[in-house]
Amino acid sequence: MARNELVGNMLIAQSGGPTAVINQSLVGAVLEAKKRKAIRKIYGSLHGIKGILEEQLVDLGRETKPSLEAVAKTPSSALGSVRKKPTADDCRRIFGVLKKYNVRYFFYIGGNDSAETAHIIHEEARKSKYEFRCFHICKTIDNDLRQNDHTPGFASGAKFVAQAFMGDNLDNRALPGVKINVVMGRHAGFLTAASALARVYPDDGPHLVYLPERPFAMSRFLADVKRVYAKYGRCVVAVSEGISDRNGTPIASLFTKEVDAHGNVQLSGTGALGDLLAAQIREKTGISRVRADTFGYLQRSFPGLVSDVDAREARAVGREAVRFAVGGYASGSVAIQRKPGKSYRVEFKRVPLRSVAKETRHMPATFINKAGNDVTTAFIEYARPLVGPLPKIGRLKGHAVKKRK
Amino acid sequence: MARNELVGNMLIAQSGGPTAVINQSLVGAVLEAKKRKAIRKIYGSLHGIKGILEEQLVDLGRETKPSLEAVAKTPSSALGSVRKKPTADDCRRIFGVLKKYNVRYFFYIGGNDSAETAHIIHEEARKSKYEFRCFHICKTIDNDLRQNDHTPGFASGAKFVAQAFMGDNLDNRALPGVKINVVMGRHAGFLTAASALARVYPDDGPHLVYLPERPFAMSRFLADVKRVYAKYGRCVVAVSEGISDRNGTPIASLFTKEVDAHGNVQLSGTGALGDLLAAQIREKTGISRVRADTFGYLQRSFPGLVSDVDAREARAVGREAVRFAVGGYASGSVAIQRKPGKSYRVEFKRVPLRSVAKETRHMPATFINKAGNDVTTAFIEYARPLVGPLPKIGRLKGHAVKKRK
Known part of the structure; x- marks a missing residue:
């Protein structure tokens, strides 16, 4: 053990929407921590903070x-997750608990909301002059974290x-009509954009892809669909759940009132x-056969369809977080x-917590x-x-x- | 060639909703036909009848x-499909075409609606004393064909x-609430019932499974959900799209007016x-976190998730149909x-067309x-x-x- 190495217990937790590889990061961190003498007990917190x-x-x-290896290959947060933004009072209580359990290494796996939470906790630790290491381990299928080329879970x-669009394009080819598929991703279009990987032949769908990064106008959408339908006799459309009008109002928000603790x-x-x-x-448009499917939660925790690159990298970010923390970095x-x-x-780089917190990448x-x-x-x-080989x-x-005549 | 063997051309077509293995049946029939001297030209009809x-x-x-082998491994009807019930006039015109092309072997891949269509065509052939062989090749993810233990596409x-429920159960475990997933199957509950294969641990979902074979009562449904939620703090529900009230009115039909040519x-x-x-x-119930996903068309044509047993059997029914027809059976x-x-x-048995047509199995x-x-x-x-091994x-x-105190 190096001189002045911070010795104590570790605590790790998972937050936000699950992914297919979020447990790879958990297991990557735990297996690395098991090797480190500076880390004594390895606690997991159930349902995040x-x-x-x-x-x-x-x-x-x-x-x-x-x-642990079986858990790593299993989708969705094995420790349970949470959508909770800690208040100032929550943070004081969190430190009470961390001190009581002599936690000196804290790892929080999540998206930008979780990076913000980790940042708040780290600030609270500094204020109370409690020596500890606080790391965020990135994950999100939305792929919307700044500083990252891409995030574990996205691939x-x-x-x-x-694959869903590959199948659905074939389905639409067999029974022509207009087919709309609504894809996750909140205000980032990456996941919806991935539908385009389904194309093999020149006339394959998705024929239209609508992303939240561009204002959605119903009139232009209808004109696009009519044009494609006239050309191919069918039309497959990928639409992000986060599409918004020119004022930034999400089209979907007109139909729902529910928000989470982060105001989403x-x-x-x-x-x-x-x-x-x-x-x-x-x-x-007068087109009669029109169908819509919303892929929903299947996208983020489907077992047996994991990208190899994604699994490997998710494991690596967990491992690297422990290495950075034990190596002496206070946070990141x-x-x-x-x-x-x-x-x-x-390559895996340590970046400041604040640089990935709150704001999203588009x-x-x-x-x-x-x-x-x-x-x-x-x-x-x-x-x-990132996605790797797809079915032929x-x-x-x-x-x-x-x-014949 | 055996004496009195019926020599002529063959025509094959696909009908109804696609499946992941419907092309195995097409290819099974075509490869068998290629070996048979009685069969001259092998025509495929685009979009069924x-x-x-x-x-x-x-x-x-x-x-x-x-x-052909690449097509066999590709989901959804490669020849295109149709939802069309032929009129008496259509049938007369169909015979005009069949005679013109000297078609003596006709194979129609589809569900019970397609068996009915094949039956009508066969009756028309008998009336006009046109010697030919007319076979239905079963497929349907709904698994609702009489005479069959199960049908290609279902598995x-x-x-x-x-697999979807495996992932969704893990998702619901991480972020507890009530999750409803609507599954295909029309008036047969087999596909919805398959959700139960997702269970590995005693508290795994789906915790409730509602099938069209039993009348759906909203009050009992709500009481069931409350009971499960009180026990586990969460609840995953599988619901068939075809659930109906005690009068047989589909719950979903209250919200849609569209019917196909068969009155569905x-x-x-x-x-x-x-x-x-x-x-x-x-x-x-006062439960706040409630979500619903409708699996939609993904269920019937997802590439890369085919059951091995399903692929093998789908190939076999295509091959056997050709063998029965060339062997001398007029129809089946x-x-x-x-x-x-x-x-x-x-085992693969020849059964009368009428015995699988129209009525569905439950x-x-x-x-x-x-x-x-x-x-x-x-x-x-x-x-x-039928389904085979699932992810660990x-x-x-x-x-x-x-x-700690």
Whole structure:
């Protein structure tokens, strides 16, 4: 053990929406911590900071390696999650608990809301002159964390979305009509954009892709659908749950009132947006066969469809967070940054908590086409190595038989 | 070639909702036909009987084996599908086309509606004393064909549903609340019942399963949800799109007016049923976090999640149909029947067209629990060998840490 190494217990927790690989990060951190003498007890808090406040802790040091490895391959937060923004009073109580359990290493796996929570806790620790290490471990299928090329969970969500559109495009080809699929991602379009990876043949859907980064105008949407339908006799549309009008009002927010503790409108867990868009098409274009599906929670925790790159990187960010903390850094978030060059390579960097907290990252302009209804080749090149190989799609040559007289 | 063997061309078509393995049946039939000298040209009709009426045919005999094998592994009807019930006039025109192309072998891949169509066409052929062989090749994710132990397409749909519920149960465990998932199947509960295959641990969801075979009463549903929520602090519910009240009125039909040519109400492609049930729970139980997802078309054509048994059997029914027809049978449907015994084995039987047409099969009473809100062990034992292995689900032992004073 190095001189002046901070010795004490560790606590780790998971927060926000689950992903298919969030447990890889948990297990990555726990297995690394088990190797470190500076870290004594390894506590897991149940349901994020709620478990700290209520002292609902489990001893992760007693979990066996086979059990941890099985958990790593299992989607959704094994420790339970929470959508809770701590108040100033919550933070004081959290420190009471952390001190009581001699926690010197704190790791919080989550999105930008969780980075904000970690930042608040870290500030509180500084104020009370309690020596400890506070790290955020990134995850979110929305892929909307600043400082990151991409975030763990996104690639597996993107793989699900791409495969779902592959199948749905074939379905729509067999029974033509207009098909709308509503995809998660809140105010970032990355996951919806991943639908474009489904394309194999030139006439494959999605034929239109609507992202929250561009204002959504119903009239232009209807004109786009009519144009594609006239060309192909069918139309597959990818729509982000977070599409907003020119005033920034989410289209979905017109139909729901529920918000979480961070003030976020509930965009998922309802089919209202898809049904609204389908009704508009039926009413305004005269096309009769119009269907809408909302992919919903399947996108974020589907077992058996994990991207290999995603699983590997999610494990790595957990491990790296422990290394940075034990190495002496007081706080930070582990960001995934892509190295320049032709082949896909990444590095894991420590960045300040504040730099990933609160604000979200959006699709860069280079990833969106001029008309604002599709992605560019640059996006495909960005996303392809993350998602990895997709199922092969065969098609009949379809040699036409000459009509007999 | 045997004496008196009927020599001529073959025509094959696909109908109704696509499945993940419907092209296995197409390819099974085509590859078998290629070996048979009695069969000359192998025509495929585009979009079912619509392609016959419009003489939109392709020459499947010119497709290469690698191309056919790639198509076999690809979900959704490669020839295109249709939802069209032929009129008497349509049937006369169909015979005009069949005679013109010297079609002596006709194969129609589809559900009970398609068996009915094949039956009508066969009757028309008999009336006009046109010698030909007319076979129905079964498929439907709804698993509702009489004479069959199960139908091609069901097992892959069931695998998707089971994996979706595995992930969603983990999601609901991480962020507790009530989660409703609406599953396809029309008036048969098999696909919804397959959600129960997701259970690994005793407290795993789905905690409640509502099937169209039992009348749905809102008051009992709400009481069930409250009871489960009180016990586990969460509740995952599987609901068939086809649930009906005691008068047989589908709950979903209160929210849609669209019907297809066979008089079937549109139950899929809308989130209305799930949203209605979620609103009822919010309003009547006081539980605040309630979400609903409608799995929609993903269930029937998701690539990369095919059941091996399903793929093999779908191939076999296509092949067997050609063998029966060339062997001399005038008409029939190829049914999958399970052999008695401990290990899973099936046989493929020729049954009369009329015996699978029109009427649907329902979940037997032995597959449904007394309360009408779950399946029985008998159903699990029935479905498990069809679906095959599912992803391993790990769980932390979760050794509780003693609270410090």
